[in-house]
Amino acid sequence: MADIALVTGGTRGLGAAIARSLKARGWAVASVYHGNDGAAELFRRETGISVFRWDVADEEACREGVAAVEAELGPVSTLINNAGITRDATFHRMSWAQWREVLSTNLDSMFTMTRAVIEGMRARRFGRIINISSINGQKGQVGQVNYSAAKAGVIGFTKALAQENAARGITVNAICPGYVDTDMVAAVKEEVRAGVIAGIPVGRLGDPEEIAEAVAYLASPKAAFCTGSVLTINGGQYIANG
Template identity: 45%
Template structure:
């Protein structure tokens, strides 16, 4: 496993699920980790877990729906650790409903958190990466950003938007030693997918050639790789981690 010793990572939505698994994997590889989400108590538990395993982590309150909060969290993390060179834009929400019934508020909430929040936080942290002449931006998109999904027009638009954002940022920042990539998870068993009923779960599994749901560790392994020097020649890529559900 490539070492991330000497690097600092900020992971959004690190209190649970995929974000938590990414934070733990990056810390295991030697990075110091800024854990960011709304629930500071849950973040502190993850920080304690990382510290108990010999790693370094610190919790920072962050609400991606608030520009003020995003700027404050970025500033606090850089002040605490000296710099942040790895950014994992993981946090995301769903507000699923069919297009005909979708309220403007459902659309705005998902686009604001998933897409605008990622834009603002990335913007707030690129100067730290530019100073280091090294950086890794990893955006957690979704298979539905590539395929579309009935009932998820807002969510799929936000996740497809992240792919365009990733590729543009990759082109803009390549000369600075900064890469930007997206990871597109398929069906991963977390709180987000626990709302699916048995019928929906079966239907989902039927579309997965590897015939199992993914785990948050499957995603964390891809993120850790993209954050490492082993991935230094990969930028603007969308890495599908979906058991073959969609082959781009």
């Protein structure tokens, strides 16, 4: 069976590193993006990876997008739910729009994207679903009630879906990265960034390739007995209990 991987948020930052890593290991990869055509085209030219544009919070767009990917590459065997945004504000100043936008992109997309591939995986009795959560979904974060709630929801989604599909040869796991050296973190004010690094015991930000290596393992045949897990990769910043 061909290894076809679909990576959401897959043309920049962590998603781009994941897509590159899987391609280097022999997967045919489709990278999904939503907002930055220039970055997506540059990524496509540099990597040769197919790129597709749709909104992962839109159920119909996801269904149609997955159909387009499968028409070009074949049935999706590996789904990496990586797409995510922030709209930070302390809760007493947070708008409904800030709440809904983050929950739609970061949590509703777990349903819209996974629902579009799960029946095919069940029919083929094989699949790998890897959901990118966050350290802040485990410990919470000031100014990120929306983001923390969504990323905590990803963990619950992962554990329940893993139990439902284990007998069908489908593994479902989550990764909770800490602060990784991506555009999202680079956009933080320098003094805030320095404070973040000071709180990481290993003394640096994570490298996107370090997270991508973990994704590649969970996507591989060697991880067939690993499902419902939550892998924490944060340089010791937060020690999760279970």
